[in-house]
Amino acid sequence: MSRGKFYFSVDLDRDVNVPLPGRVAAGSLDRGSGPSPRWSSAEKGLGILLDVLDEVGIRATFFVEGRTAEVVDCSGISGHSVGFHGYDHEDLSGESTGVELSSGDVEGILRKGFEAVSDNVSRPVCFRAPYMVFDPGAISLLPGMGIRADSSEYRLGGCDPYDTGLGVVEYPVPKSRDASGKPIAAYLWPMHEGRRGPEDYVDMAAGMGTFALATHTWHMCERRDGGVMDASEQRLNAGRVREVLTGVLDLGFSPAVICRSRVGYS
Ligand SMILES: [Zn+2]
Numbered sequence: 001m002s003r004g005k006f007y008f009s010v011d012l013d014r015d016v017n018v019p020l021p022g023r024v025a026a027g028s029l030d031r032g033s034g035p036s037p038r039w040s041s042a043e044k045g046l047g048i049l050l051d052v053l054d055e056v057g058i059r060a061t062f063f064v065e066g067r068t069a070e071v072v073d074c075s076g077i078s079g080h081s082v083g084f085h086g087y088d089h090e091d092l093s094g095e096s097t098g099v100e101l102s103s104g105d106v107e108g109i110l111r112k113g114f115e116a117v118s119d120n121v122s123r124p125v126c127f128r129a130p131y132m133v134f135d136p137g138a139i140s141l142l143p144g145m146g147i148r149a150d151s152s153e154y155r156l157g158g159c160d161p162y163d164t165g166l167g168v169v170e171y172p173v174p175k176s177r178d179a180s181g182k183p184i185a186a187y188l189w190p191m192h193e194g195r196r197g198p199e200d201y202v203d204m205a206a207g208m209g210t211f212a213l214a215t216h217t218w219h220m221c222e223r224r225d226g227g228v229m230d231a232s233e234q235r236l237n238a239g240r241v242r243e244v245l246t247g248v249l250d251l252g253f254s255p256a257v258i259c260r261s262r263v264g265y266s
C-alpha cells in the first residue's frame with residue numbers, strides 16, 4: 001500500500017478533564033479534593049512528550065486549551081503546529097453538562113480560546129473541539145477567525161482530509177477494528193491506561209493510506225484509572241509512545257502537521 005501523510009496531534013488541556021453537570025467550564029477528575037481543574041500532569045507531560053518528538057524527529061499539531069495557555073508554559077511547542085481547543089474545555093453541544101449554549105455563547109467561547117492561545121503561545125491555525133464534538137454550527141464560525149482546518153471528527157475506516165463545505169477542511173481521527181474485531185480509535189488513551197499496546201496502533205496504521213493519531217500531554221504521566229505515574233511508569237509509557245511513532249514511520253508514512261487546507265484555501 002502506498003503511504004501518505006501521518007498527522008500526530010496532541011491535546012494540551014487540563015489534567016484528566018471531565019465535564020461538570022450544570023457548568024460550562026470543565027474540571028479535572030476528582031481525586032479527593034474536588035473537581036477544580038489541575039495542570040501539573042499537563043505541564044510535566046508536555047516536557048516528556050516534547051522529548052519523545054525530538055528523539056523521533058517529527059513535528060506535531062498541538063491543540064491548546066485557552067486557559068491552559070494562560071497557566072502552563074507552552075513555549076516548548078514553538079516549531080510545532082498550534083491549534084486551539086476551546087477556552088475552559090467546554091462541551092459546545094451542552095450534552096454532557098446539560099448547559100444549552102446559544103450560537104453567540106459558542107462564538108464567545110471560541111473567540112476567548114483563540115485569543116488566549118494567540119496571546120500566550122502563537123496564533124492558532126486549526127481547531128479541535130473539546131470531547132471531539134463535531135458541531136457544524138461551531139465549525140462554521142472558524143473561518144471568521146482565519147481558521148481553515150479542524151480535527152474534531154472520528155471517522156470509521158480512514159482519515160483523508162476533506163472539505164466540509166463550511167470553509168474549513170476536516171482532518172478526521174480514524175476508527176477501525178483490530179485483528180480480533182474490537183473497535184479501536186486512533187487516540188492513545190487505552191495504551192496509556194495499560195489496555196492496549198503499541199502494536200495495536202501500528203497495525204491500525206498498516207491498513208490505511210493516510211493516518212492520524214492523537215493523545216493528551218497529561219496522559220504521559222497520569223492515568224485516569226490509577227493516578228499519577230511514578231518515574232519508571234513514565235519511562236515505560238514514553239517508550240510505548242516512541243514505539244508507536246517509529247512503528248508508524250517505519251511503514252512509510254510522511255509526518256505532517258495540520259495547518260491549512262490542502263484543497264484550495266490559503
Ligand atoms: Zn481535550
